[in-house]
Amino acid sequence: MTYLVKKFLDLNVVAEIAVFEPVDKVHEFQVMVHVDAAMMTFQEQLDALQVSLHSLLADDVLRDAVPVFAHCFMSDVANQQEEVSLILSKQLNCTVSCVKQPPLDGSKLALWLQLQTGVKAENDGLIFFEHNGYRQYFTTADCGERTTEKGNSYFQTKELLENYQEQLGERGCTLARDCVRTWFFVRDVDLNYQGVVDARRENFELNGLTNKTHYIASTGIEGCVSNPNVKVILNTHLIKGLDDGQIQFLYAKENLNPTYEYGVTFERGVFIDFGDRRKVYISGTASIDNKGLIVHPGDIEKQVYRMWENVTALLDEADCAFDDLMQIIVYLRDMADYKLVNKLFDQKFPTVPKVIVLAPICRPGWLVEMECIASKALCNPQYRDL
16 A cells, blocks of 8 residues: 655645555545645635646646545535535536545545546446456435425435435445445434434345345444535445455444344455455444444543554454554544644554544544554455456
């Protein structure tokens, strides 16, 4: 893994880049773009982000890479989403997710960008990219204006999953076989998360996703869009073309319990083996033990350390380590914890692209949660290269 920092000093923008580049293979990039909070207005920050992205995509490091997914963290979605979504979708030509999760460095915008060589974006009603027999979709959806009737989080989650499964069916895919990662962003998570949990569990049971089969790696976290009636946003990552055995789920049972034991239905993590690499997706992970209990209630620093222990155990099960990380997203319930948590992460992960945002976790006692992506070079002759 190579870690780079590109500074656009005239724009007050910094891009943290993780580069995974096996020789003569597809190269992957995870990028976190940060705008200096000293730039006071939203328009100034958006302009700086747009110009810096243009320079970044033309840089020698990324010149042959194609954006495949972007997620913009915003401080004021009601006044920012429409313009940000329009500009980034046009500039990047990929799926763009825009969610209110304020960056805690004080800026109004931050961007997580994924790129890959050897592909081009196409559209069959959903944006996709493909290479070597694998077709990948990133999607983002909410119920939009269809939220006036039965507009609670349960019905919205039910509708989102049913709509997504219909889209999958039209493309010869299924949720159980092809979806490798989901994110549920929930408005007022303390109030609305239970509806998400109930609707997801019921949908999964109907579609053969049970504690005897498997669930899907996921993050369920506070986040919203500009429409105040939207309680839930669903982001997904799907890979069509995987063979049996390419997907393996992570449990770390000495550290963590199965999620169904406390009523939720997601996997702690997943790895996907290709011919030339292993990709690992760690779900939103907090300070929890193998009985499902919160560890170190009220102590943010100790919760960070326990969270790292849990993530370490999950990565270890995938034969990976922190040295293989390509990106980290950190969610905080209380912005007052930012300085301490930022210091701890800067000490532990000085070069890994990361962002820390304000986003309450699904259980009030959890003060901090993180998700991450790792990649590791392998030789698996039984599978095709990415």
